[in-house]
Amino acid sequence: MCDENGARKKAEKKAPNSISWVGTLVMVLVVGALISAAAIKIYHDQFATKITAVDMRSMVEDLRAKTLRGEITQEQMFERFDALEEIISSQPPGTVVLLKEVILNHGNEIKP
Incomplete structure (x- = not known):
């Protein structure tokens, strides 16, 4: 069995x-x-971490030229800088904002 x-x-x-x-x-x-x-x-x-670029050089050059030509006032120039500062500070957590000049591959970019 x-x-x-x-x-x-x-x-x-x-x-x-x-x-x-x-x-x-x-x-x-x-x-x-x-x-x-x-x-x-x-x-x-x-x-x-996400990396975002901001092109400060072209913004400053553009605002400087417009201010010197009289197209915008100094107050309007400061308002545009404040608007850019607001955009930068409103980026989501985990986002690092760097100058465009220090980033080799320009992925996400903040347009001033």
């Missing part, structure tokens, strides 16, 4: 599974890739 129970257990172990080991491996790799992609996306959107 012991042989019959042993043979029955072997037959049960050899029964074909609905998913083979190759299918299981593919499923594990796909799930792992999806979880990794989701983790990278969440990190990029929520935690990574």
Whole structure:
């Protein structure tokens, strides 16, 4: 009788599974890739530092030229600087604002 129970257990172990080991491996790799992609996306959107450029040189040159030509008053020039300061301070958390001259690849740029 012991042989019959042993043979029955072997037959049960050899029964074909609905998913083979190759299918299981593919499923594990796909799930792992999806979880990794989701983790990278969440990190990029929520935690990574974003760098934004501001072109101060062209703004200052433009305002200086317009002020010297009399197109705008000194008060209007200061208002534009205040507006730029407001734009810079309203950037979302995790955003660093740098001068355009120090960034090699100008990605996001604040237009004064």
